[in-house]
Amino acid sequence: MNQFQESMIKLIVETSTNLPADVRRAVKAAKAKEDQGTRAALSLSTIAENITMAEDNVSPICQDTGMPTFVVHCPVGANQIAMKRDIREAVRMATKDTKLRPNSVDSLTGENSGDNLGAGTPVIHFEQWEKDEIDVRLILKGGGCENKNIQYSLPAQLEGLGKAGRDLDGIRKCILHAVYQAQGQGCSAGFIGVGIGGDRTTGYELAKQQLFRVVDDVNPNEQLAQLEDYILENANKLGIGTMGFGGAVTLLGCKVGVMNRLPASFFVSVAYNCWAYRRQGVLIDSATGGITEWIYTGGSEVSMTEETDVEATEAVLATGGGVIPSAQQGGGNVANEGRVIPLNQGGVDNTASERREIVLQTPITEEQIRQLRVGDVVIINGQMHTGRDALHSYLMDHDAPIDLNGQVIYHCGPVMSKDENGWRVRAAGPTTSIREEPYQGDIIKKFGIRAVIGKGGMGAKTLQALEEHGAVYLNAIGGAAQYYAECFKKVEGVDFMEFGIPEAMWHLQVEGFAAIVTMDSHGNSLHAEVEKNSLEKLAEFKEPVFK
Numbered sequence: 100m101n102q103f104q105e106s107m108i109k110l111i112v113e114t115s116t117n118l119p120a121d122v123r124r125a126v127k128a129a130k131a132k133e134d135q136g137t138r139a140a141l142s143l144s145t146i147a148e149n150i151t152m153a154e155d156n157v158s159p160i161c162q163d164t165g166m167p168t169f170v171v172h173c174p175v176g177a178n179q180i181a182m183k184r185d186i187r188e189a190v191r192m193a194t195k196d197t198k199l200r201p202n203s204v205d206s207l208t209g210e211n212s213g214d215n216l217g218a219g220t221p222v223i224h225f226e227q228w229e230k231d232e233i234d235v236r237l238i239l240k241g242g243g244c245e246n247k248n249i250q251y252s253l254p255a256q257l258e259g260l261g262k263a264g265r266d267l268d269g270i271r272k273c274i275l276h277a278v279y280q281a282q283g284q285g286c287s288a289g290f291i292g293v294g295i296g297g298d299r300t301t302g303y304e305l306a307k308q309q310l311f312r313v314v315d316d317v318n319p320n321e322q323l324a325q326l327e328d329y330i331l332e333n334a335n336k337l338g339i340g341t342m343g344f345g346g347a348v349t350l351l352g353c354k355v356g357v358m359n360r361l362p363a364s365f366f367v368s369v370a371y372n373c374w375a376y377r378r379q380g381v382l383i384d385s386a387t388g389g390i391t392e393w394i395y396t397g398g399s400e401v402s403m404t405e406e407t408d409v410e411a412t413e414a415v416l417a418t419g420g421g422v423i424p425s426a427q428q429g430g431g432n433v434a435n436e437g438r439v440i441p442l443n444q445g446g447v448d449n450t451a452s453e454r455r456e457i458v459l460q461t462p463i464t465e466e467q468i469r470q471l472r473v474g475d476v477v478i479i480n481g482q483m484h485t486g487r488d489a490l491h492s493y494l495m496d497h498d499a500p501i502d503l504n505g506q507v508i509y510h511c512g513p514v515m516s517k518d519e520n521g522w523r524v525r526a527a528g529p530t531t532s533i534r535e536e537p538y539q540g541d542i543i544k545k546f547g548i549r550a551v552i553g554k555g556g557m558g559a560k561t562l563q564a565l566e567e568h569g570a571v572y573l574n575a576i577g578g579a580a581q582y583y584a585e586c587f588k589k590v591e592g593v594d595f596m597e598f599g600i601p602e603a604m605w606h607l608q609v610e611g612f613a614a615i616v617t618m619d620s621h622g623n624s625l626h627a628e629v630e631k632n633s634l635e636k637l638a639e640f641k642e643p644v645f646k
């Protein structure tokens with residue numbers, strides 16, 4: 100087993116940087132379904148571009164590399180203590196090599212362990228089996244989509260849908276509601292794993308296990324297969340769309356599992372995974388520890404830039420679950436030339452001709468902000484300062500370390516590396532903004548901030564502050580961490596390193612950072628609109644379907 104640790108490093112790197120073939124096909128199919136020039140289509144182009152960049156750069160697809168969760172099946176007699184030690188060491192090394200973001204935070208002190216090791220992290224499940232080989236699967240599920248997981252206890256009364264009873268139709272309603280409540284905040288279009296039954300813990304576990312199924316498999320339980328098809332078809336009628344911008348594709352996959360429950364309990368647990376659905380697996384020779392096969396067809400098999408296999412993609416090919424030899428992995432066979440920057444190049448409203456693209460240089464004035472409207476694309480040059488949960492809470496009753504007047508705050512926890520030339524941004528997509536809702540309005544006014552960039556939108560309090568003060572909320576494409584990292588030309592400094600790398604305040608020099616105005620200074624919010632419309636659509640699914 101002397102190669103086991105090395106095999107685990109390969110598994111982590113592949114999972115973090117190269118989205119598997121079945122997931123890529125689903126994203127391509129979504130792209131083909133959206134009308135060209137719409138916000139959704141442009142976002143999907145940026146996502147496709149980002150997937151290719153991550154593969155080429157061998158860098159994280161999304162900066163949030165999630166909770167590393169390993170599921171290991173091993174023969175009787177295999178040394179689980181040694182395997183656990185090797186997995187932990189592989190996690191530590193992959194973090195040092197910036198393939199994983201340091202994501203393990205002490206819940207009481209807020210201290211980041213810096214190496215992804217800590218109480219409860221990484222998660223490692225062992226199961227024995229009769230086979231001789233070892234099967235290791237890994238999922239890297241980020242915190243934003245994890246926050247959108249939801250558990251229902253039936254019977255329940257659901258917004259828009261009314262009563263959900265303890266039967267298949269009640270389950271149907273819960274799942275539709277789960278997609279609705281996620282809106283764009285879990286970086287839709289997403290994938291959901293559903294667990295019916297169990298207790299609160301095993302129900303969620305079952306839901307997460309479903310995420311190890313390939314996107315295009317068919318549930319052997321006929322009733323559940325029907326439910327999965329129904330959900331996939333109808334959740335896409337909610338109109339939430341990519342990043343919650345509205346559109347034809349909201350859900351890319353639905354997998355449902357069932358287990359027994361207690362007479363008193365009836366849980367429906369839903370695990371929501373963003374489009375950056377990072378999971379891989381390897382079969383391991385239990386004598387050497389070397390990789391013999393990759394479990395999910397590697398991403399390099401499906402180019403995100405060629406449109407040729409769109410038709411096949413539409414049908415969602417039956418080959419997604421194939422096994423390919425390790426030699427085919429990580430080949431980086433996608434052409435790297437002719438790269439476009441999609442978000443800057445098309446329209447954001449219904450047609451390209453209606454698009455307005457505005458270039459802003461920081462510091463930004465109130466007058467410039469007041470000219471912006473929901474739907475405009477803004478390109479930022481100059482400076483940007485990252486700030487998320489720890490910083491927002493801190494700024495409520497402290498001064499900022501720099502003058503933020505006219506400045507831009509980016510809700511982002513980047514992956515960073517440091518060498519003799521200083522710090523470098525390795526991955527830097529937006530984080531979910533709504534977490535800052537209790538603070539944002541006050542902070543905008545207190546410091547004179549003119550633009551806040553994040554994803555998923557913010558609420559009424561922030562919208563009011565934008566109007567009163569003259570500021571905008573810009574929505575960047577969640578998960579597009581490589582695409583945005585390229586915009587950061589220089590790290591000018593950092594404050595609050597004691598908050599840990601993701602939570603520190605990074606002062607960055609930026610060029611050509613494109614995002615969409617989704618909340619303006621005139622009281623308009625695309626998020627409020629999409630939420631309202633999708634609730635109306637949800638209510639259309641009130642009548643029983645599965646009797």
Ligand SMILES: O=C(O)C[C@H](O)C(=O)O
Pocket residue numbers: 162163241242243244284285511512528529530531577
């Ligand atoms: O933590 C992050 O960087 C992002 C997070 O996964 C989110 O979706 O909000």
Ligand code: SF4
Pocket residue numbers: 161162163164165240241242243244284285286373374375528529530531577578579
């Ligand atoms: S930022 Fe979006 S893509 Fe990245 S982990 Fe969070 S939900 Fe997923």
